[in-house]
Amino acid sequence: MRVGTKSVIFGVHSILVHPFFVACAWSSLYGFPWDPRLWVAFFVHDLGYLTRPNMEGPEGQKHVVLGGRIMGCLFSPEWQDFTLCHSRHWAESVGKRYSKLCLADKLAFVLTPAWLYIPMARLSGELREYMRVSSERQVGGRVSSFELSLLKSRYPQVWLEGLKLYTRRWLEQHRNDSRNCWTEACPQHLQGQILETRS
Numbered sequence: 162m163r164v165g166t167k168s169v170i171f172g173v174h175s176i177l178v179h180p181f182f183v184a185c186a187w188s189s190l191y192g193f194p195w196d197p198r199l200w201v202a203f204f205v206h207d208l209g210y211l212t213r214p215n216m217e218g219p220e221g222q223k224h225v226v227l228g229g230r231i232m233g234c235l236f237s238p239e240w241q242d243f244t245l246c247h248s249r250h251w252a253e254s255v256g257k258r259y260s261k262l263c264l265a266d267k268l269a270f271v272l273t274p275a276w277l278y279i280p281m282a283r284l285s286g287e288l289r290e291y292m293r294v295s296s297e298r299q300v301g302g303r304v305s306s307f308e309l310s311l312l313k314s315r316y317p318q319v320w321l322e323g324l325k326l327y328t329r330r331w332l333e334q335h336r337n338d339s340r341n342c343w344t345e346a347c348p349q350h351l352q353g354q355i356l357e358t359r360s
């Protein structure tokens with residue numbers, strides 16, 4: 162079974178776990194998600210990891226496409242973009258602003274406790290890839306020296322704390338940026354950092 166499939170079934174993108182943390186995060190950021198279309202997005206936005214041979218490589222980065230198509234077919238092109246642009250990398254590649262789902266997704270990562278995240282990431286085989294990639298992407302002063310020291314650790318708990326610190330800081334800086342017009346064009350320099358935290 163490929164790592165992407167394992168991730169969606171019992172890894173950090175588990176369909177049984179991750180959508181509920183995204184819902185909690187959305188509640189914290191924007192209030193309770195009463196719109197049922199949001200709940201569909203919470204459940205489908207990472208389904209595209211199914212069958213992917215990697216999480217951070219070119220195949221993994223296209224994981225947004227399936228969920229976007231589902232939302233586009235079920236609802237509207239705006240909902241498709243809302244789902245596609247939950248990835249900062251994807252949003253930047255198409256010249257759009259990351260969506261509110263992106264912020265909720267990042268906060269969901271922060272909210273997921275280490276005692277749950279690390280065993281799931283280890284069981285699915287994601288952990289090694291995440292630790293390798295996140296420490297390789299520390300360029301351009303995006304990460305503080307303290308965060309970097311944690312990210313370079315070979316201990317998963319320490320590495321995870323570093324990534325959560327960085328993500329919390331990014332969220333504080335950007336939580337007011339994501340306006341309702343999630344499809345508006347956004348210059349690349351406004352997109353912020355591109356250190357993805359897969360969630």
Ligand SMILES: [Fe+2]
Nearest residue numbers: 206207248360
């Ligand atoms: Fe995702």
Ligand SMILES: [Fe+2]
Nearest residue numbers: 206207266360
């Ligand atoms: Fe997610």
